[in-house]
Amino acid sequence: MGVSIVGAGMTPVREHWSSGLDELAVEAGAMALRDAGLAQVDALYIGNGYGGAFNRQAQLGSLLAARLGMEQLEAYTCEAGDASGGVALRTGYLAVAAGDLRSVMVIGVEKATDIVGAARTTARSISLHADSESINGATLTALAGLLMRRYMGQYEVNLSQFEGFSVNAHQNGSRNEFAMLRNQLRPGSFLQAPMIADPVSLFDGAPDGDGAAAVVLADSELAADLAPSPVSIIGSAVATDSLALQDRADPLDLRAVRRSAAKSLEQAGLAISDLSALELHDAYTVLTALSLEAMGYSDPGKGWQWARREGARIAPKGELPLSTFGGLKSRGNPGGATGVYQAVEAARQLRGQAGENQVESARNILIQNIGGLGATVATHILSVPAA
Amino acid sequence: MTQAGSDSPAAAKREYDGAAVARGTIYSYTLVQEPAAEFAAQAPFYLALVELDDGALITAQLTDIDAAVSIGDRVEMVTRKLTTDGDRGMIIYGYKFRPVMT
Structure with a gap:
């Protein structure tokens, strides 16, 4: 099954002192949903490398699915250090390409400035x-x-x-x-x-900066209905x-x-x-x-x-x-x-x-x-x- | 009981020839200005990839440096304090490399 990007959103990368990890992720996720014209997806995969070390927060799937208004959704983190976002995208791609799910959201989020200086380097x-x-x-x-x-x-x-x-x-x-x-x-x-x-x-x-970015992926049939010119993931x-x-x-x-x-x-x-x-x-x-x-x-x-x-x-x-x-x-x-x-x-x-x-x-x-x-x-x- | 023969440990050569000391050459090095918190008190310090004489690469700090460092310099392994686990925790020892005395 072909896989397309039908919605995208991101926050600026900044030192977002006044926003938490969840607020950044929800802002980007809501933008991507609006862009796709969807209220619900079949799963949410999160790219996050350091939530446990920076923010003392794991289980972001549960946290963010509820905050995005998608209760009980399949949702979890994919982690590979600074490649976490890329492997989350890969996971979302596989789920749709396999034909198991029709639409998924992938959110990459990091909130680095909860700690500063040498302590952040340790984390x-x-x-x-x-x-x-x-x-x-x-x-x-x-x-x-x-x-x-x-x-x-x-x-x-x-x-x-x-x-x-x-x-x-x-x-x-x-x-x-x-x-x-x-x-x-x-x-x-x-x-x-x-x-x-x-x-x-x-x-x-x-x-280092704080930020969140999100894409909504859909199979090619659904994508053709949603977007006039969807972007395909071909590799x-x-x-x-x-x-x-x-x-x-x-x-x-x-x-x-x-x-x-x-x-x-x-x-x-x-x-x-x-x-x-x-x-x-x-x-x-x-x-x-x-x-x-x-x-x-x-x-x-x-x-x-x-x-x-x-x-x-x-x-x-x-x-x-x-x-x-x-x-x-x-x-x-x-x-x-x-x-x-x-x-x-x-x-x-x-x-x-x-x-x-x-x-x-x-x-x-x-x-x-x-x-x-x-x-x-x-x-x-x-x-x-x-x- | 048997008598100590000429091949027994008791008869082994006692002069240490230094052959067991891990030696190698500097494959690459950097001067770390912004380390993690556990190493902040030591900054700046040299970190290197050392190519041991048996071919293995090893990541370690350089110590006892009082001249310019270059790729290819000969170094040898020594035991040193690496850091302390918090203010009152265990002292963590490990290996560093210093220039080979010539």
């Missing part, structure tokens, strides 16, 4: 390998620093050569009212940014790699990125040259470079070259548009909600609702959501028919 570290990484003082950003330092050393790449990824993300995010950091990055400023885990700086890593895959970086034969080879991208492209019957844009999990610039290599856009050690000319090649009007709503870097990183934000953004792009960031004639968009540094990778391909 976020539950998604690392506890006995080999966290116990030794590793954080996600520190591990990204290890990857980036190795990349720069092994391939003789300078820090400045990653700058275009961040410049492009902020340029696009500055034109997205839902983005958290809407400032543009002046070329050259990347090298002056304070270090968090050298060589990962404040202008390299994505900021869906999840792959995993060793949780700890140290357990990988080659830490610079993001195997789960390669496998989930290849499986989703194979299912869609597409090659990478058929993709109009990519929403990669750009929490760190090195992840973007390594993802482009693992997906076949560049040879190993050459992925950074897409950032050349201050990101002109990856701009919405460039050869390979990336992060067209700002990506994690500028839109913000709402943890386990990210994968659903990407789906909402890609749907808007395919519906021609991307404003100044519109990619012309966008037909197929690949969205990629990563947990850890490639430990869990969810890849989906969204598509609309040729105009």
Whole structure:
């Protein structure tokens, strides 16, 4: 059974000091229901990575189904760290594709600012390998620093050569009212940014934010009744790699990125040259470079070259548009909600609702959501028919 | 009872040659400025992926660093305090790596 997105909604990514996790999720969920023209779905799947650690709240399914006015609904959380949203989307996709359910809602939600500073870093570290990484003082950003330092050393790449990824993300995010950091990055400023885990700086890593995004999925028959031009999900895959970086034969080879991208492209019957844009999990610039290599856009050690000319090649009007709503870097990183934000953004792009960031004639968009540094990778391909 | 022979433990060589010390080279490193709460008092500190001489990779802090760190530097494993479990909890010991003395 074909699966389509028939409704979408999201809150801005912010430090939402005055809203709780449930309020954010209900706001996005209600928007997606209104957009779909439905009052009820057959199930609700929630992408949330850190509710237990940030908010001391689990069992979000029960909590949110009731708050959305859908008593007794099948509803539960799907968790894979920062890939929680992507795996929730995968779960919703499977339920509809299997023909078991006709319509489902997927909500990604994270409320990170209930705790701040080092305590939040401790809470976020539950998604690392506890006995080999966290116990030794590793954080996600520190591990990204290890990857980036190795990349720069092994391939003789300078820090400045990653700058275009961040410049492009902020340029696009500055034109997205839902983005958290809407400032543009002046070329050259990347090298002056304070270090968090050298060589990962404040202008390299994505900021934690609060937010919720939601989509309503329906089978293709129902979708045709609900929406004049539904967005189809034509590829869906999840792959995993060793949780700890140290357990990988080659830490610079993001195997789960390669496998989930290849499986989703194979299912869609597409090659990478058929993709109009990519929403990669750009929490760190090195992840973007390594993802482009693992997906076949560049040879190993050459992925950074897409950032050349201050990101002109990856701009919405460039050869390979990336992060067209700002990506994690500028839109913000709402943890386990990210994968659903990407789906909402890609749907808007395919519906021609991307404003100044519109990619012309966008037909197929690949969205990629990563947990850890490639430990869990969810890849989906969204598509609309040729105009 | 049997007599201690020449191959008995009692007759074993007693000089320690250091061969059992885990040594390796730095595969990558970073300077952690914003650690988790348990490590806040130690910041900033070096974290590394060390490639042990048997080929395995291991994640650990670097200690006793008083010069620039580089990929490929030789390091050896030492036992150190990692953190304390809360204000009055157990002290957690583990391994760190320091430069090999030359």
